[in-house]
Amino acid sequence: MKVLLVDDEHELVSTLAERLYLRGIQADWAISGEEALTLAEKNTYDVAVLDVKIPRISGLELKRRLQAGSPATKFIFMTGHGSEDDFKNCAAETGEGCYLVKPVNIEDLIRKMNELMKGSGD
Amino acid sequence: MTMNWNWELLSETGLQFFGEMSASISHELKNVMAIINENAGLLEDLTVMAEKGMPIDPERLKIQASRIMKQIRRGDDIVKGMNRFAHSVDEPLRQAELNDTLGLMCTLSGRFASMRGVTLELEPASAQISIVTNPFFLQNLLWLCLDFAMSVTGAIKKVVLKAEKIETGAKICFSKLQELGRKEPGPGSFPGEREAALLQALKARLEIQKESGELHLLFPAQAER
Numbered sequence A: 001m002k003v004l005l006v007d008d009e010h011e012l013v014s015t016l017a018e019r020l021y022l023r024g025i026q027a028d029w030a031i032s033g034e035e036a037l038t039l040a041e042k043n044t045y046d047v048a049v050l051d052v053k054i055p056r057i058s059g060l061e062l063k064r065r066l067q068a069g070s071p072a073t074k075f076i077f078m079t080g081h082g083s084e085d086d087f088k089n090c091a092a093e094t095g096e097g098c099y100l101v102k103p104v105n106i107e108d109l110i111r112k113m114n115e116l117m118k119g120s121g122d
Numbered sequence B: 001m002t003m004n005w006n007w008e009l010l011s012e013t014g015l016q017f018f019g020e021m022s023a024s025i026s027h028e029l030k031n032v033m034a035i036i037n038e039n040a041g042l043l044e045d046l047t048v049m050a051e052k053g054m055p056i057d058p059e060r061l062k063i064q065a066s067r068i069m070k071q072i073r074r075g076d077d078i079v080k081g082m083n084r085f086a087h088s089v090d091e092p093l094r095q096a097e098l099n100d101t102l103g104l105m106c107t108l109s110g111r112f113a114s115m116r117g118v119t120l121e122l123e124p125a126s127a128q129i130s131i132v133t134n135p136f137f138l139q140n141l142l143w144l145c146l147d148f149a150m151s152v153t154g155a156i157k158k159v160v161l162k163a164e165k166i167e168t169g170a171k172i173c174f175s176k177l178q179e180l181g182r183k184e185p186g187p188g189s190f191p192g193e194r195e196a197a198l199l200q201a202l203k204a205r206l207e208i209q210k211e212s213g214e215l216h217l218l219f220p221a222q223a224e225r
Helices: A010-022 A033-042 A059-069 A084-094 A106-120 B007-051 B057-091 B100-115 B135-151 B195-203
Strands: A001-004 A028-029 A048-053 A074-078 A097-102 B094-097 B119-125 B130-133 B159-164 B170-176 B203-208 B214-220
Touching: A001 A033, A001 A059, A010 A028, A010 A106, A010 B007, A010 B057, A028 A033, A033 A048, A033 A074, A048 A059, A048 A106, A059 A074, A059 A084, A059 B170, A074 A084, A084 A097, A097 A106, B007 B057, B007 B100, B007 B135, B007 B195, B057 B100, B057 B135, B094 B100, B094 B135, B100 B119, B100 B135, B100 B159, B100 B170, B119 B203, B130 B135, B130 B214, B135 B159, B135 B170, B135 B195, B135 B214, B195 B203
Parallel strands: A001 A028, A001 A048, A048 A074, A074 A097, B119 B159
Antiparallel strands: B094 B130, B159 B170, B170 B214, B203 B214
8 A cells, every 4th residue: 555644743643654654654745735746647546645734725625636646545534623514514525534634543544544545535 | 981881892802812812722722632642642652562562672662651751741832821810810910021921822822823824023122111001901902903813914924013112001002914005895895893992991992004014002111990
């Protein structure tokens, strides 16, 4: 499984990527939508984990642009807010099960990614 | 005096401001906790590996510990800012040091600026500039001006803030607003009803300098109760 992590908190995504690597999951990370799109031009990702609120390009907009280039990629949203609006918007994009509130438990995240890969994420 | 204030609008805009800031602060704190969570998790992962006989470089442990400490300091700064902001409603009139207030507003607005890709730069004044005013209304007005200023930076993507002492009191200047003259008037235009109500309550005046791309807020040395 190849994963893309996107969040404007550098230390969050880099450490999460390292922890996923220790569990045998290859993860690239980006701290902006622009960086994520550049990575997605060169790589194909099975799952993209996106923060809902990132500078300039929102997580929802980034999801649409990544999906346009790679329709098979599955998506999980992470948010710090956990607001009703965020939940509704993300659920409309990916289904209720693909929305995680920070701080995220890594085992929950991996379980969610595996469910998505098996096609039972919703 | 205060009887002529638009209390309904002041309350509405005040609550909205309080809500926006609180949501932003909670988001920042969630990020701090998320980073601590990952760093502590990685420490745990390394410990499990050590238990299985894999050597751990002590330097690696030091890095993890220092990352956690850094986030604790960040969280502490956020909470201190939140506390100062919360106490701004304690008294209707109080002495406010404007450099200090601008610093707090830059901290509280940091995430909003970052989301728009805008940098906030506070130009420090050479001396303390204090006025007696309503601290909460002052912060609310500064936020509305800053929110507008961030929308008219153009390609510069920067807002420079500076407080100055003037004969009648004090001035706060928002500069580098490249598209200030290009903003079309219309619904939601600036200044609107909310800004007008706050300016009235603070006995302040707003000047829009389109040619130089600057907003000036002029405050009396002492607002009326």
